[in-house]
Amino acid sequence: MTFVVTEACIQCKYTDCVAVCPVDCFHEGPNFLVINPDGCVDCGICVPECPANAIYADVDLPADQAHFLQLNADLSRHPAWPVINAQKDPLPDHGTWLEVKAKLDQLDRHGA
Template identity: 60%
Template sequence: MTYVVTENCIQCKFTDCVDVCPVDCFVEGPNFLAINPDECIDCTLCVAECPAEAIFAEDDVPEDQQDFIALNARLAKIWPVITSRKDALEDADAMNGVPEKRDLLIE
């Protein structure tokens, strides 16, 4: 099993999770982070660190977010690895918890 970044990360991109990842499995896009399922070791450390509560175990991804499993895998092949914490996006706090942000994802 791997962990998956879901919709609430879009337009927030808090990187607290990156700091605790022992295997550097996060990749970074313009307004979203994703997890490389081939690198994730299921350590769970990132889950508690995510201020947006956007990271789930693959088996626990909400039903309406299931497409993010494949999305993380696809983006992990094209986005660069992020290995250290950065500032969140400028409007991250305001966007945290906003529903239906899929259309805002910049690939």
């Protein structure tokens, strides 16, 4: 099992989850975070820390978010998406995006 960052993170990029991760499995893109499934130890402590409720266990992924399992794996392995292991401020307009649905088209895959 692994945990997966889903669409709710796009354009928000809260990093509360990163601050509690014991194994540094989060990777950072321009406007999204992903979890490296090979590094995740399945502890789940990141889930309640996410203000956007964007993190799920892979077995609990909503059907409309299932493609994020592969997306997390792919982007976490890309050299342009480095490990992030310290909390940062969310994106400046995170409040505007927090409740927006269907925002995959906003994902900036820069470098990927």
